[in-house]
Amino acid sequence: MKKDHSLPILIGAWILIYLAFAVAKPGVFFSLSNVEQLVRQSLVIGLGALGITYIIVAGGIDLSAGSVVALATVTGAMTLDQTGSVGAAIGACLLTGLVCGLLNGVLITRLGAGPFIVTLVSMLALRGVAKGISGEKPVYPEAPQWIGQLTGALTAENRWMIIPPGGWIWVVCTAAFAWALRYTTFGRNVVAIGSNEAAARVCGVQVNRVKVATYALGGAMFGLAGLMLLSRTRTGDMSSAMGAELSMIAAAVIGGASLSGGQGNLVGASVGALVMATINMGCNTVGLSNWVQEILTGVIILVAVAVDRLRARQLSVAG
């Protein structure tokens, strides 16, 4: 049996990209505070990429992720504004995501309309809901200190943390999600459905229930991403996270997810988010324009897909 080396290759590629920028701009890139900065920038996309990877592995897609993130910042900010309770705000963000995900999942499985269409609809509609409940204005809540610290720059006495608490939440989530996909029955059922839905159904896997669970789980992660965004901007902004779903999908694909389902790597997805943030940050530091960044990001995704195809060809023996 051939071994799958794509994750080490991806991490190696990321380090190379990082080093390239470090050489171009020494001093700035070789510092812990730069790592911290990188994590802060990739956190929202990275958390969302974990959720969307589960959805993609099960053979689905979620285009509403960005809208859910924005809606979660709005509901979180409004809850914070009205109750002043951080716990309630966190709950509101997660619950918003969970409910949106459940709604997507139920519509997809009940309607049988295909995840692309259903989540395209919810992408538009949920953005509308966010605008409606916030009165088309950003919400600036009275935020206590520590909600900002979740993703904020570390103070001198907190230096030992290396990355902000939000970053650690991301690390833990990545590990937990990766473990769950490999070592739980739920995770294997997700792979089974994305791999061959009919076969899974024949074998008695509760296909619809598992699918709804992936969208709900994904939704909760988008809610969590919304919380992080709220922490960073301290604003409930209905027009934030525009197009974030595409960045999350890109991170998942760079990480090794196949849009035809059955394949995906959670650690890869998180590294994918870091790769994109590295390019973004590196180009800014070196002084390259935005359009160069965009082309570079596109090329990286293309390379990731090409590497994945080559690997697939190597792994399959008889086709």
Next chain:
Amino acid sequence: MLRAHGLSLAFGATLALQDVSFSAPAGRVLAVIGENGSGKSTLLKILAGELRPQAGQVEWNDQPLRPGDDQVLLVHQELALCPDLTAAENIFLGRIPGPRYSPAQLQDRAHALLSGMGFPEIPAAGPTRTLPISQRQILEIARAEARDAPVILLDEPTSSLTQADKQKLYDLIRTLKARGRTILFVSHFLEEIREVADDVVILRDGVKVAEGQIGDFTDADIVRHMVGRNVDDFFPRSDRTRGECLLTIENLTGTDDMPHQASLQVHRGEIVGVAGLNGAGRTELLRTIFGLREIKSGQVQVKNLASLSPRAHWRTQTGFVSEERKLDGVATDLSVAENITLPRRQGFLNRPAEGRSVAQRWIDELGVKCKDPDQPLQDLSGGNQQKVAFARLLHAECDLFLLDEPTRGIDVGSKIELYAQMDAAAQRGCAILMTSSYLPELQGICDRIAVMNRGRLVAIHDGRTVDSATLMADSIQ
């Protein structure tokens, strides 16, 4: 004892199954035979609980079967495995103990199960997509064993297996039989049915037309029951006159050494068959000739033109029928008419009316069973889809036919029709190069039979006189 009482099911106006009753005792193998569309698959799906009959019921040991209690397990023709899961996970899919489970433990259980079935060599830990198709099939049967299902239904289990793998499967069926399993076996191959089955039920148009012990039926009886008429000229062979050479290949070597240094000539007025095991390179040979695979060295000359693309081949009256009907044989979303006219579209505009009228001619000529030329091809049975794929060549007025397993997995009636069409084409001076895994068919209609073995064309025999043993020996040496 599995018992079916008066099973009936209609899809719209079509009676798929009409009052079918039979019983299958434990420890015996029951073969279910019939043409495609005779109701075999419907019957199996009802037994497996995937379809509900409109009348009748199924009993196991005098208890009515309920769906979901796993007494009956159907091994699908289109394999129902998840390529991204490991072999062990596929075997226990839906039954993996959870929420946490140990892959190592599951693999041990899978390995023990597979060893007990006589297949210790199948790796339980690797992803299923890397396993050869023969081993994947075993996994599906292992799935039934893992659930301790007393009844196992095998739907054309050998359609994609090599001879050696078939033998292993027969051995496995005997093992299961000895364990007291009830086995239902669907197949198109009579030899195979004689090899493993004890009893037989024959279906035609959804009705049971005969049943009994296999030993009480001759091959001719079985075919007569299946098609409902006497088949005198199963393999037609009219007088053919060999004419000019249309296809010459010389030292042809393709990608991955398939084929390897193959040389062959095919003339007008002859049918040349290519025999060999699966993986011997027969498909690759035809696809290389038709320009679907790269030529590494050597030459392909079709009507004195070298190395043509598929498009150029169609334009010079050379046609190809693919082995993989669903993959690149036919476009199942398109209509019958569009499929037939696909290689020979002219002009910029699509003229549906014109397409329909020419298609109707071929529908009548080949006896394609369809509502009208506009019907999407996916509604047709495999045999009728294959007739449409063949009609393409007639419509394009081809005189060189490259046919890759043209009769694979289709019913006897459609086979007979295709044999007659091929014979007629050869008689009017067309050249035909065909592959087949079914030796009697090659011996029945071919003038010459070439044997392929690991990419090489090792021998060419006279199709009328060569015996199966010689062909088999050439294939495996």
